[in-house]
Amino acid sequence: MSRGTTRGETYARIYAQIRRIPRGRVATYGQIARLAGMPSHARLVGYALHALSDENVPWQRVINARGEVSPRALPGAQGLQRRLLEGERVVFDHRGRVDLQRFRWRPRTVESRTQRAEDSSSG
DNA sequence: CCGTTGACCATAA
DNA sequence: CTTATGGCCAACG
Numbered sequence: 001m002s003r004g005t006t007r008g009e010t011y012a013r014i015y016a017q018i019r020r021i022p023r024g025r026v027a028t029y030g031q032i033a034r035l036a037g038m039p040s041h042a043r044l045v046g047y048a049l050h051a052l053s054d055e056n057v058p059w060q061r062v063i064n065a066r067g068e069v070s071p072r073a074l075p076g077a078q079g080l081q082r083r084l085l086e087g088e089r090v091v092f093d094h095r096g097r098v099d100l101q102r103f104r105w106r107p108r109t110v111e112s113r114t115q116r117a118e119d120s121s122s123g
Numbered sequence: 124c125c126g127t128t129g130a131c132c133a134t135a136a
Numbered sequence: 137c138t139t140a141t142g143g144c145c146a147a148c149g
Contacts, residue, residue, distance in 0.1 A: 010146070029131050044145055046130040051147070062130075070130045077130085 011048040025105035060084035
């Protein structure tokens with residue numbers, strides 16, 4: 001045990017977060033990494049998804065920080081991902097981008113309560 | 124144990 | 137908008 005990680009534990013951890021993404025929402029690689037407790041390891045999320053096979057993971061809901069479906073080696077994979085998302089009511093621009101402000105998954109966190117919405121709003 | 128591969132992100136110029 | 141750079145880890149042969 002050179003490392004405290006069991007084989008596949010890290011990936012499983014990432015998959016677990018992706019499974020939390022509700023239908024019709026998307027998350028970024030960095031976001032998943034953060035939720036999995038590995039900030040700055042956005043790439044690792046991509047690696048985990050690359051290694052994905054028969055897991056019951058909604059991989060299509062993970063896109064890059066630009067709101068685009070990340071380019072992949074396999075042709076057609078991007079189109080597939082897009083179609084799967086559109087099937088969930090996710091809308092793409094004419095540029096092939098998703099409005100993250102609108103479709104980004106925002107898990108409720110006890111720490112994130114309040115924040116904005118406090119100020120502004122004349123009411 | 125080493126080298127290679129791989130679906131990223133933020134910042135600077 | 138593009139180009140370049142630093143960050144950083146797991147799985148496989």
